Amino acid sequence: MIVDQIFRFDDVSLQVNGKQLLNALSFTVNKGEFLTVLGASGAGKSSLLRMFNALSSPSNGSIQFRGSPIESDIQSLRQNVGILFQNPVVFQGSIKENLMIAGRWNNSISHLLDHELRSILNQVGLEEFNLGKNAKDLSGGEQQRLALACTLLNHPQVLLLDEPTSNLDSKLARAIMDLVDKLRRELDLTIIVVSHDHLLMREYAQRVILLSNGEIVADGPFKVLDEQGAFKKVGLSGREVSHET
Amino acid sequence: MRPDFYVLSWNDVIISLVFVAISVILIKKWKLGLENTLLIGTLRTFVQLTVMGYVLTWFFDQQHWAFMLGLLLIMILIASYEGTRRQKNEIPHFFSSMLISLLGSAIFILGTILLFILDVKPWYSPYAAIPIGGMIIGNGLNSTSLTANRFVAELKHREKEIETLLSLGASPKQAVFDSMKASMHAALIPNINSLMTVGLVQLPGVMTGQILAGIDPLIAVRYQIMIMYMWFTTATMANMIMLAIVYRQFFTKKQQLRRELLRENFRSASLH
Numbered sequence: 054m055i056v057d058q059i060f061r062f063d064d065v066s067l068q069v070n071g072k073q074l075l076n077a078l079s080f081t082v083n084k085g086e087f088l089t090v091l092g093a094s095g096a097g098k099s100s101l102l103r104m105f106n107a108l109s110s111p112s113n114g115s116i117q118f119r120g121s122p123i124e125s126d127i128q129s130l131r132q133n134v135g136i137l138f139q140n141p142v143v144f145q146g147s148i149k150e151n152l153m154i155a156g157r158w159n160n161s162i163s164h165l166l167d168h169e170l171r172s173i174l175n176q177v178g179l180e181e182f183n184l185g186k187n188a189k190d191l192s193g194g195e196q197q198r199l200a201l202a203c204t205l206l207n208h209p210q211v212l213l214l215d216e217p218t219s220n221l222d223s224k225l226a227r228a229i230m231d232l233v234d235k236l237r238r239e240l241d242l243t244i245i246v247v248s249h250d251h252l253l254m255r256e257y258a259q260r261v262i263l264l265s266n267g268e269i270v271a272d273g274p275f276k277v278l279d280e281q282g283a284f285k286k287v288g289l290s291g292r293e294v295s296h297e298t
Numbered sequence: 299m300r301p302d303f304y305v306l307s308w309n310d311v312i313i314s315l316v317f318v319a320i321s322v323i324l325i326k327k328w329k330l331g332l333e334n335t336l337l338i339g340t341l342r343t344f345v346q347l348t349v350m351g352y353v354l355t356w357f358f359d360q361q362h363w364a365f366m367l368g369l370l371l372i373m374i375l376i377a378s379y380e381g382t383r384r385q386k387n388e389i390p391h392f393f394s395s396m397l398i399s400l401l402g403s404a405i406f407i408l409g410t411i412l413l414f415i416l417d418v419k420p421w422y423s424p425y426a427a428i429p430i431g432g433m434i435i436g437n438g439l440n441s442t443s444l445t446a447n448r449f450v451a452e453l454k455h456r457e458k459e460i461e462t463l464l465s466l467g468a469s470p471k472q473a474v475f476d477s478m479k480a481s482m483h484a485a486l487i488p489n490i491n492s493l494m495t496v497g498l499v500q501l502p503g504v505m506t507g508q509i510l511a512g513i514d515p516l517i518a519v520r521y522q523i524m525i526m527y528m529w530f531t532t533a534t535m536a537n538m539i540m541l542a543i544v545y546r547q548f549f550t551k552k553q554q555l556r557r558e559l560l561r562e563n564f565r566s567a568s569l570h
């Protein structure tokens with residue numbers, strides 16, 4: 054077994070209602086990588102991302118997490134592999150209640166003290182807010198950071214992000230990506246970001262998996278994919294990629 | 299001055315057809331076009347209840363526990379079927395879930411009443427078991443079928459919250475516990491409200507019937523008090539058993555939310 058291999062996909066396919074959403078995907082992800090999955094809308098990016106924390110399972114093929122089948126311990130997998138959904142939800146209640154939500158089943162979270170909660174807020178750039186503030190009163194971008202803080206409290210090794218910049222203006226988009234990159238270095242995280250914005254992602258990610266119609270059409274560093282003209286082939290060329298529908 | 303009994307003869311019943319006649323005249327005057335349906339309904343009420351009266355008479359003569367339990371089981375099966383039919387969304391294994399929750403609550407509540415409260419001898423006397431069992435099952439049916447619909451609505455509404463909780467390491471039960479609590483609240487609040495208002499506006503049907511049949515109101519009241527408490531417990535128990543079974547149907551063995559079950563009201567067309 055290769056020590057630093059964190060995910061291994063073997064011939065993974067997904068069918069839903071007779072529709073082939075993902076087709077024969079094989080790749081590995083190494084510890085500490087900053088990987089981005091790019092592709093046009095409807096390419097199957099979100100469907101793929103949900104497999105990394107077993108929110109859905111392949112119809113065919115197998116996935117390994119740290120050398121064992123991904124479904125061998127689902128609860129600990131999900132604590133190890135945090136996900137930030139596209140347009141994440143915050144729960145009814147205060148910022149503190151949101152941060153403590155996993156404390157219902159996780160004692161190490163239910164015992165957290167206020168100063169520890171404030172330090173996690175600090176880590177995601179929400180230090181200006183009171184723990185008692187109602188979470189639903191935060192802006193979209195602030196709610197996203199709060200949701201990120203909730204997953205960080207599980208001390209994940211991997212962070213999955215689904216289109217984290219899709220609802221942000223370009224300044225905030227860069228700010229959240231800077232934050233993700235900072236967390237990766239500070240917490241030694243493996244990052245997998247789904248996006249359709251290859252111009253922004255090339256400033257952060259080391260590796261791209263390019264998805265089109267549920268298939269991997271290219272996998273490698275941006276430089277190599279540029280030389281192959283891979284982005285053009287899937288309709289991600291030009292500067293206005295984020296206007297793709 | 300209190301009469302012992304108001305016995306209703308068949309002649310009296312036929313006189314009550316005056317009510318139907320009045321309705322027919324009024325309906326015709328407004329040209330509602332409902333006379334024929336009303337006449338059919340009138341006839342059916344007469345036939346169905348008369349037949350039921352003979353069936354019950356025959357039945358009550360069969361002093362055997364197996365008959366009593368058999369009839370209760372048939373009532374529970376019919377209630378489970380009806381409850382399944384009332385679901386707006388498909389819930390896998392809902393019929394069995396209803397069956398288990400109605401069976402469980404009926405056995406417990408009816409058993410307690412027959413053995414310890416009314417102290418019926420013999421315990422299987424159908425005069426007590428069938429009407430009380432019928433109330434438990436009917437009330438359980440109404441309550442659980444509403445609660446199940448409400449629960450699915452909660453799951454649809456909270457789909458994203460539930461997947462977020464799963465992603466944070468929650469078990470399926472932990473992830474839907476808020477939805478279960480919200481549907482239990484919705485189920486129990488009307489029951490608590492009726493505990494608050496009973497007797498203030500309207501006398502409950504059972505009590506009315508007993509008083510008309512010549513029973514001392516103070517005795518009728520005691521029955522009604524027991525029935526109110528029984529109803530509340532039925533709603534609590536049947537709903538909790540039902541939800542404890544039903545929530546599991548919305549997850550795979552791999553603790554994944556079965557989102558496809560939350561997508562469509564694909565059975566709404568079959569409901570009238």
Ligand SMILES: Nc1ncnc2c1ncn2[C@@H]1O[C@H](COP(=O)(O)OP(=O)(O)O)[C@@H](O)[C@H]1O
Nearest residue numbers: 069070072074093094095096097098099100101
């Ligand atoms: N549950 C589902 N049933 C049927 N089709 C689905 C389902 N989920 C997603 N799809 C379809 O699969 C394709 C890929 O979806 P998705 O993974 O969300 O793409 P992306 O995130 O790349 O935009 C889309 O065409 C979408 O309509």
Ligand SMILES: [Mg+2]
Nearest residue numbers: 098099100216
């Ligand atoms: Mg998507």
